[in-house]
Amino acid sequence: MMTPEKLAELAAPFPPEAVGIRPQVWCPDCWARDVECAEHVVKPCAECGTTVTEAHDDVEYVGHAWVRERLNKVDPMWNWEPLAYDADGLPMFDRFGGLWQKITVCGKTMLGYGDAPNQRGSRAVKETIGDGLRNGGQSFGIALSMWQQRRPPRAVQPAGPKLTDEQRAARLRDQIKRFQKGKGKTFATVVNGFDQWAAKAAADAGQTEDVAVFRTAGPDLLTAYKKRLGIK
Structure with a gap:
């Protein structure tokens, strides 16, 4: 049974080693596959540790293994299942490649949605499931405070040398x-x-x-x- 005490356990802060940083690209041209952005360059980022377009924000996240550990600790009998199944009895993905999930913790069921836009094949399936657990976990308060933090607006970078x-x-x-x-x-x-x-x-x-x-x-x-x- 879900109780205020259980919700508090689910929403407890994660240790520093559980928090990672990943880039979140905000420029549409940098996202595009068939063009190359004429405004931003790809270079190593000291904050997130990846080589990525400079048109990105560095955002914190908690990996799905830590989310699973939190769920196991609070409710060893927790469960997830897809919202729908296909004709072969497998989880049904939507036309965007995403997966809706039902996540049940302490008798309470919430929906989660996951996708893996940068992955392919079996790796994409596993990434999608993990992403759905993180997304649905927020409804139980898991790592929700990280998403609630208001980030300051991006500082306007000084204009570099104008292109000839x-x-x-x-x-x-x-x-x-x-x-x-x-x-x-x-x-x-x-x-x-x-x-x-x-x-x-x-x-x-x-x-x-x-x-x-x-x-x-x-x-x-x-x-x-x-x-x-x-x-x-």
Whole structure:
């Protein structure tokens, strides 16, 4: 039976060794798989210890093994089960790859949701289950105080050296190449497609000399072509 004393045990602070730090990326372009962000660089982070885009926050978390240990201590008979099963009798994942779970502790059942967007295969399944336990555990007060802490707004970083037009163009060319490569196009096809588009754009504008080509085009023209391709 769930009691105030049991809830207090579940919500007790974790020892320092149980708390880890991981990056939480906040830039949409840095998250994208088919483009490379033109504003932020990937570099080692001294706080979270990973090599990641500079467009991230370092957030604290408790690993699922510590959550399981807390549950075992408070209620050795605790249990979790998927909210739904598929036709094969296995836990049913939703269309996002996430899993809804029912977590029962001291006779009280709460829902949890887990996913593993950066994992694949069997490792993703285990990560999803652990993530769901952490998520559902918050409803019992487990590590909830960590999520309640209000973090100060990100400090505005001083602007670094402004990129030159040549540097901006190089980044834009790289974004276009990566995007087109993801669609199975060769570099020669990418260059030819841009050159034809640029030639037509110049003709429509009445320009007859110095028609831009992919290797030398400036950032404004490359940005226009990037938008035409639908690259965000």
